[in-house]
Amino acid sequence: MNEMTPPKEERSEALKGLGCSRKRVEDARFTQGKGNYIDDIKLPGMLFGDFVRSPYPHAYVKSINPDKALEVPGVLAVITAKDLEPLNLHWMPTLAGDKQMVLADGKVLFQGQEVAFVVATDRYAAADGVELVEVEYEELPPLVDPFKAEIEGAPILREDIAEEKEGAHGPRRHPNHIFTWEAGDKDATESVLDGADVVAEEMVYYHRTHPCPLETCGSVASMDKVNGKLTLYGTFQAPHAVRTVASLISGIAEHNIRVISPDIGGGFGNKVGVYPGYVCSIVASIVTGKPVKWIEDRIENLTATAFARDYWMKGKISATKEGKITGLWCHTTADHGAFDACADPTKFPAGFMNICTGSYDIPTAYLAVDGIYTNKAPGGVAYRCSFRVTEAAYFIERMIEVLAIKLDMDAAEFRRINFIKKEQFPYQSALGWEYDSGDYHTAWDKALDAVNYKALREEQAERLEDFKAGKTRKLMGIGLTHFTEIVGAGPVKNCDILGLGMFDSCEIRIHPTGSAIARLGTISQGQGHATTFAQILASEIGISADDITLEEGDTDTAPYGLGTYGSRSTPVAGAATAMAGRKIRAKAQMIAAYLLEVHDGDVEWDIDRFVVKGAPERFKTMKEIAFAAYNQAIPGIEPGLEAVSYYDPPNMTYPFGAYICVMDIDVDTGTTEIRQFYALDDCGTRINPMIIEGQVHGGLTEALAIAMGQEIAYDEMGNVKTGSLMDFFIPTMWETPNYQTDHTTTPSPHHPIGAKGVGESPNVGGVPAFSNAVHDAFRAFGLTQSHMPHDHWRIWQTANKLGLHD
Amino acid sequence: MEIEDEIFINAPRDVVFKSLNDPEILKQCIPGCEELTKVSDTELTAKVVLKIGPVKAKFSGDVELNNEGAPDSFSLTGSGNGGVAGFAKGGADVELIEQDGGTLLKYVAKADIGGKLAQLGSRLVVSTSKKLSKSFFEEFDKAVTGGDSTPDEEEEKSGFWNKIVGD
Structure with a gap:
């Protein structure tokens, strides 16, 4: 080390890498009201959608009369299942292999279920329209207690699949039964219990609750009919998966769909699923040729989303x-x-x-x-x-x-x-x-x-x-x-959602002046990814976390990933970040060796630089290496300093x-x-x-x-x-x-x-x-x-x- | 939800009974009633504006009367739909007992509500319903006796709470 080189501790600290209680870079905008949440998205000519929802938990829908609603100034359309049926969008696949009504198809199955979608020039007109849509219901007895689902005379809920003996997860023994899933050894366990000194038995109920994020769910769909491109903004915890699912169910080619998750005000799992509001805003935008926004209110969030x-x-x-x-x-x-x-x-x-x-x-x-x-x-x-x-x-x-x-x-x-x-x-x-x-x-x-x-x-x-x-x-x-x-x-070998393997990804681009941008397949909902993933990278590539921008949530720019839920961002995308960083470092090592005129193996990593083994005064910092990567013709090495990693965790x-x-x-x-x-x-x-x-x-x-x-x-x-x-x-x-x-x-x-x-x-x-x-x-x-x-x-x-x- | 109460009306039983079947009187007494139309001797249709907690809606509904027990008893069932605000259905059994030259009216009312009303107003439904039925019979007493019944002390006290729980 020559006199110019600060001590290791000092250099290490300057990186603000692993272990540093670095302040959250997101907070400057959040604490000043400068976040960009879904309801902040305002596009020219944007329309608003609102749902007519069922007051009944179980009923046939006999008729839907939109006439009075359509008389409200500003109301443009009332979309029902009948309108969606020709597009085959009146039902949609769920993440669990079932299907769900987008809008009530002859029947409602829970209180708050989406029955019709009113599209209007502003949200007040949409809400007024909702009040005037006349729906005639024929009430059916509700099934509230799961223990009464299979008793004689229990109301049959899912008449659409009542006859199906096989569901997405094996045999069904009753129309109200979805699946039986087993793990472990039944006989061995029962025999252990039978012969045990002491056995305790209890019914443990974990009651129904709701993630109730501060920001409710919402979307803005914008169909550009000239270019055939759909842009979908939404509160998505898994934007890439949403793009794939949207492509599969709408028939729009995946490259023509751009999904953007802006800042998200808390997800906690509530924003993983695909909701009828997303589908209806897309359909309404395709029909009207204008952007359509749908934002839930609190009651809708608590009663109808996951x-x-x-x-x-x-x-x-x-x-x-x-x-x-x-x-x-x-x-x-x-x-x-x-x-x-x-x-x-x-x-x-x-x-x-x-x-x-x-x-x-x-x-x-x-x-x-x-x-x-x-x-x-x-x-x-x-x-x-x-x-x-x-x-x-x-x-x-x-x-x-x-x-x-x-x-x-x-x-x-x-x-x-x-x-x-x-x-x-x-x-x-x-x-x-x-x-x-x-x-x-x-x-x-x-x-x-x-x-x-x-x-x-x-x-x-x-x-x-x-x-x-x-x-x-x-x-x-x-x-x-x-x-x-x-x-x-999780390991792709046993974890997938709708057939999409649950890997995740990171793409890193080092700029010539030695700063960087990293893009991930995940999306922060308040977890502080822009802060922490930059720290992982700082420790891997020797560039200060302050010099690393982190971007997520735009499927046109970010690498494919399965999103953020189940504490998977750090275990999976965090690993991808480290692995992509190591690829950067591997190339940086070759560049450093060339610049220092030694063999690749003769330089070693030292916090933020490569030094010649045994000659610590001879080194190239990452900043110098980054500059050289873009400005120096190095034989046998492509210009630029970028890497991408898709990480499939082993466990x-x-x-x-x-x-x-x-x-x-x-x-x-x-x-x-x-x-x-x-x-x-x-x-x-x-x-x-x-x-x-x-x-x-x-x-x-x-x-x-x-x-x-x-x-x-x-x-x-x-x-x-x-x-x-x-x-x-x-x-x-x-x-x-x-x-x-x-x-x-x-x-x-x-x-x-x-x-x-x-x-x-x-x-x-x-x-x-x-x-x-x-x-x-x-x-x-x-x-x-x-x-x-x-x-x-x-x-x-x-x-x-x-x-x-x- | 079940509400049970009784009220003394200073009028002969047959007058009380007749009044209970008189759409004009009922319209005066039902809180928020905008329209009450007789379809037949035992069927009525009604439009009522109802406010429970934060939910206010116009309910349109049908009421069916059962006079079989006349003049000792009387029952009615009904259901109303308030659109996005939800729905209500229920009934009441009324017993008319001659007492001290007047009539003691005992009633048991049952109601089920659904939709937004039930979601938002659940904690207010019972108190509001009690208040509404009380108000109905007080108005009814006035209408039948032409009386000048003054609010009792208890109600004065409860005025404060009425303001809090929503009028």
Whole structure:
């Protein structure tokens, strides 16, 4: 090193690469109101569409009369299924291999279903038109309870496929039955349960809820009839997949479709699916030759676009007297609503529910999932989780608690003796997964120490005594959770959506002056991709993150990728970014060697430059190399410095964490106070600790919402009871507790930089931690299971049933 | 949803009964009623403007009367459609008991609602319905007795809450 070269640490720091809590580059525009969201897209001559929606959950549509609506000044058209039928667009394929009505085709199957699309010159005229479309319905009995779907006399919902005995996922035994999906060994598991010392059995319900992103769904379609090119702006979590699907169902050649996802105000899975609004805005634009915008309102978002969860998980878990788990059995009744529109990889109709053995070494297990149609909105998306991992984590973390009660063991100790051990990784689970890496015991002990678990239990025991003595009306609960996620779908060999392999991509172009642009197949919805992916690249190619622009979401410029959901961006696109960076570096090495007049093998990488081995004063920085790449004729090397990588991960990644929630519960009012929440996350290599912490805070707050109050509830008539933010719980700073974050680092062995993904972990682990705290508070009074959400009313009822008000 | 209540009307039973079947009187008493047309002796059609919480809509509906139990009892069923606001259907069983020279009117009303009304107004539906039915019978009392019934103290108190939960 010569005197001119700053020390390694200084150069490394200047890159703002891996491990740097770099401020989010997106925030300058977001905090100044300069974001560019779907509703900010305004095109000349743009029209607006709005839906007539069904007030009935189940009814025949006898007639639709648009005459009065068409008299409203500004209303141009009222589109119904009859208009779409000649184009074969009155139905569309779902991500789960089913089909869904775009507009009611003779029948409506859930409240809020799209019946007609009114197109007008402004959104007010469209809304006025909607009120005047006269629809005549013949009401049918609704099916709300999935357990009544197959009883005699149950209403048949999907008359279009009532006779079909074979669905997209195998045999159907009833017109209201979608699929049965099995994993593991049924006979072996049942025989283990039969002969076990101790068996705990419980019905664990993870209620229906909704991602409810701040920004609702929407699209702007613009058909350029002269050039035959369709531009579709939309709130898409997977813009490339939307382009392919749009091409397949519309017949427009894929090169003539440009899909653009602008800034997205939160997705959480809600924006993965394909909705009738997208199709109708496209059709309306083709028909009118003008751009057409469709934006949902909040009620439409909550009642008609993709919901999450709604799994009834019947479980049995067995152990030896000493507390070693021997077997796990689960039968899930999955309420998928009126159309099976779950956003899951094709081969996994119930997502990765078979991760339900959790963090535990369970030798024998069996899982069966029955998908059922009901008169509820379709969806079943992974709300801030990887495909059904939240349900699986909640299930096992509840079953562990229930079994600990039965064994009369401390739930922390019970977990510890059943964890998969560090030396067992890569671990083959009984339900078919290969966990890549983990060190659960270290994380667990760190978490228990951090909260002083022993002292908490002592305090809880004292509180109980005081309660029994009439000195207090507050109980104390300690909610434990150790979760294991499965994210980063995924290996193309077993993960695809509609036949599209779930790889992802990155394309990098280095500019002559040594700055760069990187484009990815993913799309940020607030995760901070422009910040973190630039950091991955900075560490790989020695250019400061500040000098790297990141672009996503425009299918005309970005490389093909399957999008952002299921915590897959870092595991898959992050890997592609690192791999593309390595290609850049490989070419840079050749250029450096030429410039330094040595063999390729005689130079070595040093943070931001190549140096001649043994002669550190002789080097070429990446800036110099970039300039040379464009300005110097180098024999045998093409000009320019670009690379693209399509990355097909060899395995999923398995982030994990240990969460502990301490809660006080007032048995007379049912109110809760979260005194402490400790969250330890192990997401492998940490790219930006500040962003990780932000993700954990946000995810925990959504978990709090779900566990403690948020739900999409239906009454027995099929009405959505929680269709607005008046009834659908979104925590404010008033309800949100303080969070304590922590971490261990167990890198993924197969990921180029060892990262595993973190955005969804806090939701996966948070829900059982909150719920377990509620249950734990009542453990001494015999409570084994109660249903979420644990709002004040339900907690009061629990206390009441346990006789605590007597 | 079920509402059960009773009200004393200072008029003979046959007058009360007749009034319950008189479209003109009913129109005066049904809150928000814009139109009430007799189709036959037992069938009526109605247009009613109804506001529950944030939802306000014009409902058009049919009402069917059942006079079989006259003059001791009386029942009606009906359904209304408010377009995008949703729909409502239900009925009421009314019992008329002679008492102190007047009539004690006991009623049990049942209603199911759907659509946006049910989504948005769920927490308000019961209280609003109680208020509406109470208002109906108070107006009815006035119409039948030509009375000058003054609002009681309890209602004065509840005025504040009425404002909050939507009028």
